[in-house]
Amino acid sequence: MLVTYTNQRTREIGIRIALEAGPGKVYGMVMRQAGWKIGAGLLLGMVAALLSARFLSTLIFGLSPYDPFTLVGGPVFLLAVGGLASWLPARRAARLDSVEALRAD
Numbered sequence: 709m710l711v712t713y714t715n716q717r718t719r720e721i722g723i724r725i726a727l728e729a730g731p732g733k734v735y736g737m738v739m740r741q742a743g744w745k746i747g748a749g750l751l752l753g754m755v756a757a758l759l760s761a762r763f764l765s766t767l768i769f770g771l772s773p774y775d776p777f778t779l780v781g782g783p784v785f786l787l788a789v790g791g792l793a794s795w796l797p798a799r800r801a802a803r804l805d806s807v808e809a810l811r812a813d
Contacts, residue, residue, distance in 0.1 A: 717801075718804065719810065721734055721801050721804055722804060722805075722806045722807075722808075722810045723806070723810065724737075725804060725805075725806040726806040726807075726810065731802035731803065732802070734798075734801050734802045734804070735798045735799065735801070735802035738794070738797060738798035738801050738802075739794055739795075739798045742790070742793075742794035742797075742798070743794070746786075746787060746790035746791070746794070749786075749790075750783050750786060750787060753783070753786075754779070754783060757779070757782075758774075758779075761773035761774060
């Protein structure tokens, strides 16, 4: 998803780099936007998990519906996966050549 996002915004990122934004700022911009989406997904997922915990406790045997390891471990794992999935498009956007980005249309 982020790869197509950075592909769609190649021209804008090229303009930012041409205006002396620098690779660090572009990298930070892409990672920050991905972080907001990851954080919103984790928040909604945690709320849904807590609301459905009683129902799910009938399906899962030997585990408390509010097990702290599961409630913390799952989001931490998903945060790590989301960060790794965002890292490659952010790195690609930071290495973008502004001349080539503006020329491609």
